[in-house]
Amino acid sequence: MSTPTRTPSGAPAQMTGAGGRVGDDAQRPDGVLKVRGEFAYSSDLWMEDMLWGVTLRSPHPHARIRSIDVGPALAVPGVYAVLTSDDVPGEKVYGLELADQPVLALDVVRYQGEPVALVAADHPDTARRAAARIVVDYDVWEPVTDARVALGHPTWNQLHDAPAEVTELSRESANLHPHGNLVRHLKVRKGDPEPTADVVVVGEYEVGMQDQAFLGPESGLAVPGEDGGVDLYVATQWLHVDQRQICAALAMPPDKVRLTLAGVGGAFGGREDLSMHVHACLLALHTGKPVKMSYNREESFFGHVHRHPATMRYEHGATRDGDLVYVKATIYFDGGAYASSTPAVVGNGGTMGIGPYVVPNVHVDCYGAYTNNPPCGAMRGFGSVQTAFAYESQMDALAAELGTDPVELRCRNAMEQGSETPTGQVVDSPAPVVELLRRLEAMPLPPDVPTGDDVDLRDMPGGVSNTTHGEGVRRGVGYAVAYKNVAFSEGFDDHSTARVRLEVVGGEAVATVHTAAAEVGQGLVTVEQQIARTELGVDQVTVHPKDTSVGSAGSTSASRQTYVTGGAVKAACEAVRARVLEMARSVVGRPVVDLRLDGGKVVSDLEGVALPLADVLGDEVVEETLEWRHRPTEAVDPETGQGFAHVQYAFSAHRAVVDVDTELGLVKVVEMACTQDVGKAINPQAVVGQIQGGTAQGLGLAVMEEILVRDGRVQNPSFTDYLIPTVLDMPPMRVEILEYADPHAPYGLRGVGEAPNISSGPAVLAAIRQATGLPLTRVPVRPEHLTGT
Amino acid sequence: MRLSCTVNGTPQQVDDVWEGESLLYVLRERMGLPGSKNACEQGECGSCTVYLDGLPVCxxxxxxxxxxxxxxGTVEGLTPAGAAPGELHPVQQAFLEAGAVQCGFCTPGLLVATDDLVHRSLAEGRKPADAEIREALAGNLCRCTGYEKILDAVRLAADRMAADPTAEAAR
Known part of the structure; x- marks a missing residue:
């Protein structure tokens, strides 16, 4: 079998690294390759004689396809293949949780950008020009663009107004899928169904559509195999779930569809769904040649799912003293044209939608709907990011209504170990919500708004645009706290597989760790090495390339890989260690009770034994492959939402300090501070990196990031018009890490990646609100929201 | 058309270049130098930053x-020719040590931009202030790190390069 190379002389490298155990700031094994420009990302792959694949996409958000004429494209010199849904040999629809999305458009297109046809040619521009010559005759339909309208529910636009009329969908095409427009409705019912309270605050909130905006484009290389199968090298988050869907579409067994992880340039949820995977395989199998596909930035905006926009109505009731009595919430997630991860997003939004607080009476209705907007699915912190804006805004509104301090109100109602969640689950590991907030309060604040002649414009909102020297600038400080489930929930069989080998190479004991867990930049490969070094007492640990020749590791999402694949690697190492210690006992020739592996030796302190591991192993290769599971969760009751839904919670809190130019509506975030309980920091430097990066994405959603969709059409599919924070937008950060062990988790660790992405944005929003005195119920906050113009 | 230029000090010549191709495409797909990255291909992200006659460009x-x-000059040319295996340019070493590399897709462009900034500052006899670092790197998007560790890395690189004035720019 031929393997792809970046250049004819290169080859995919295994990653070896020395030094760094659990708890150390170990360096990434792929770091040297990355700083030398030699790390092979999926868009870097190259093979002699390869073709380029491109995708023709629907310009309409909702239309019926009358006909497709590929003839003009096939006539372009240099074109090798033009494919449509007729050329998909197996299942013509796919999906993560529900198979409802066409590999290539069937009769109806349901979103702008839906793939319709594929072209393979000898140059990417030849392929693009040929794709433009495909003639598609569309019968254009009116798009459904509001989740509530899609469900036939009343819309509410104004606070306290009577609900608006239900907008009737009269057309035949109003049902976007045969099973209707409802993807999932989750109900949470706890306590008194009709509670009353001294003080009541009601709020309606909206969160715009955020993009993952990973920098490495969707890309990969499919290579036809001599056995009639295909090898796909691709950037993804879960090789085995991709393999399952590709096999179905190609009508091939798993041994004919082999996946290897190529270098991944960020993911953040946007690579959970298939993008070019099946397309490249189809073109490769059809032409008999390697086919590379690589989206440009505009196509990337159409090529992956986004964060669900949300519309939320919350009612909080409390006693005069500030004890929460009840929370009622109605939450709508716009899932767009296909289901993707919408059921899980609804699960998170519904079960954790009131935040890390103890509330005796809870009534939540959480809906996910189909519309003709872009499909929405996984993005870091999903379901929780959206609801946190609402519940934390409500906590601030309630504090204002009660005339109490927002942090005091939060602490008074904070969840702690032993508390019961709205789903009836008892929190059975540390939940230091109060400490997270108190530590933030205790941190020093940055200096006041600069004024006078010595103002540096770069410190002002508006920066060197010279819009203010401090006139009209007001300071605000805001707090927020959040929690998020770690790993897959609601009864999912969440597991990972690890193969660990120990052998002597060049006179030294070397461990090899082989998992299919996707490294997307977060540093799992480093963690795998740290665990193997810790458990096996060796320095040299090689991380085998990630592929489907070992069992599934589950998804790199839900903050779960350090927990679940980390757990699998630890367990496999322990199995290897047990065998090695048994070998050592036969070498020693008598039972030794305290044998352990350390520093490349088999050691017994009691007996004063220190055998070189290489001598004990000799020519023996000790290898163990294990499947590992966290303790099971269970599905929630369909009528009440009650159940042991989540295996672990992660907690974080933020304080944001902002300066707002109230005349121009410009915001400068002056400082962010974060406290987070991580259970055990396996790699403290990487943990801080996750917190800082997650904070940036939350800040982005609060003040700048939104895919603008009008009538189902994306208005800003570029980095010119979709803004993500630059180094000028990100302020200095303070980070404090707490390590309260979760007794159920390996090393006591807690998943890290998502929580800081959840509490960051609401803190920024609270700070802007404090600076301006405006209610601010929608993110991202735009200048016109602040100036009223 | 035929294109002749010098890349990282080595003369390069490629044939059959289509007139619509960018320098980035030719480096990545025709010269076997994919270190410069293709994150946006529209001049917004800085991941393809290279030196052209000594000036950083997209x-x-x-x-x-x-x-x-x-x-x-590309990221592949940062490590000086003849360097020992594993030897890195001070900017590369600083990014690694500071934890400024996660997915790494922005890294090649940031390394070139940082190399340029530090050399410009040191030529003026000083190290770059934080506000200058932020201005100089404002055209390089990073989605993973929140930039804090990138700032750490630039400060670390500037300290080390100030202490070792023999380090040459990879221009």
Whole structure:
């Protein structure tokens, strides 16, 4: 079998690294390759004689396809293949949780950008020009663009107004899928169904559509195999779930569809769904040649799912003293044209939608709907990011209504170990919500708004645009706290597989760790090495390339890989260690009770034994492959939402300090501070990196990031018009890490990646609100929201 | 068309370049130098930053033909020729140690931009202040790190390069 190379002389490298155990700031094994420009990302792959694949996409958000004429494209010199849904040999629809999305458009297109046809040619521009010559005759339909309208529910636009009329969908095409427009409705019912309270605050909130905006484009290389199968090298988050869907579409067994992880340039949820995977395989199998596909930035905006926009109505009731009595919430997630991860997003939004607080009476209705907007699915912190804006805004509104301090109100109602969640689950590991907030309060604040002649414009909102020297600038400080489930929930069989080998190479004991867990930049490969070094007492640990020749590791999402694949690697190492210690006992020739592996030796302190591991192993290769599971969760009751839904919670809190130019509506975030309980920091430097990066994405959603969709059409599919924070937008950060062990988790660790992405944005929003005195119920906050113009 | 230029000090010549190709495409797909990255291909993200006759540019915005007869420096040329295996340029080493590399897709462009900034500052006899670092790197998007560790890395690199004035720019 031929393997792809970046250049004819290169080859995919295994990653070896020395030094760094659990708890150390170990360096990434792929770091040297990355700083030398030699790390092979999926868009870097190259093979002699390869073709380029491109995708023709629907310009309409909702239309019926009358006909497709590929003839003009096939006539372009240099074109090798033009494919449509007729050329998909197996299942013509796919999906993560529900198979409802066409590999290539069937009769109806349901979103702008839906793939319709594929072209393979000898140059990417030849392929693009040929794709433009495909003639598609569309019968254009009116798009459904509001989740509530899609469900036939009343819309509410104004606070306290009577609900608006239900907008009737009269057309035949109003049902976007045969099973209707409802993807999932989750109900949470706890306590008194009709509670009353001294003080009541009601709020309606909206969160715009955020993009993952990973920098490495969707890309990969499919290579036809001599056995009639295909090898796909691709950037993804879960090789085995991709393999399952590709096999179905190609009508091939798993041994004919082999996946290897190529270098991944960020993911953040946007690579959970298939993008070019099946397309490249189809073109490769059809032409008999390697086919590379690589989206440009505009196509990337159409090529992956986004964060669900949300519309939320919350009612909080409390006693005069500030004890929460009840929370009622109605939450709508716009899932767009296909289901993707919408059921899980609804699960998170519904079960954790009131935040890390103890509330005796809870009534939540959480809906996910189909519309003709872009499909929405996984993005870091999903379901929780959206609801946190609402519940934390409500906590601030309630504090204002009660005339109490927002942090005091939060602490008074904070969840702690032993508390019961709205789903009836008892929190059975540390939940230091109060400490997270108190530590933030205790941190020093940055200096006041600069004024006078010595103002540096770069410190002002508006920066060197010279819009203010401090006139009209007001300071605000805001707090927020959040929690998020770690790993897959609601009864999912969440597991990972690890193969660990120990052998002597060049006179030294070397461990090899082989998992299919996707490294997307977060540093799992480093963690795998740290665990193997810790458990096996060796320095040299090689991380085998990630592929489907070992069992599934589950998804790199839900903050779960350090927990679940980390757990699998630890367990496999322990199995290897047990065998090695048994070998050592036969070498020693008598039972030794305290044998352990350390520093490349088999050691017994009691007996004063220190055998070189290489001598004990000799020519023996000790290898163990294990499947590992966290303790099971269970599905929630369909009528009440009650159940042991989540295996672990992660907690974080933020304080944001902002300066707002109230005349121009410009915001400068002056400082962010974060406290987070991580259970055990396996790699403290990487943990801080996750917190800082997650904070940036939350800040982005609060003040700048939104895919603008009008009538189902994306208005800003570029980095010119979709803004993500630059180094000028990100302020200095303070980070404090707490390590309260979760007794159920390996090393006591807690998943890290998502929580800081959840509490960051609401803190920024609270700070802007404090600076301006405006209610601010929608993110991202735009200048016109602040100036009223 | 035929394109001749010098890349990382080595003369390069490629044939059959289509006039519509960018310098980035030619580097990545025709010269076997994919270190410069293709995150946006519209001049917004800085991941393709290279030196062109000593000045940092977005290679995606340079038509291949514009590089005719000129000197190009890429991330692959940062480590000096003849360096020992594993030896890194101080900017590369600082990014690694500071934890400024996660997915790494922005890294090549940031390394070139940082190398340029530090050399410009040191040529003026000083190290770059934080506000200058932020201005100089404002055209390089990173989605993973929140930039804090990138700032740490630039400060670390500037400290070390100030202490070792023999380090040459990879221009």
């Amino acid at each position: 290679a995606c915005l340079v038509a291949a033909g514009q590089a005719q007869g000129r000197e190009v």
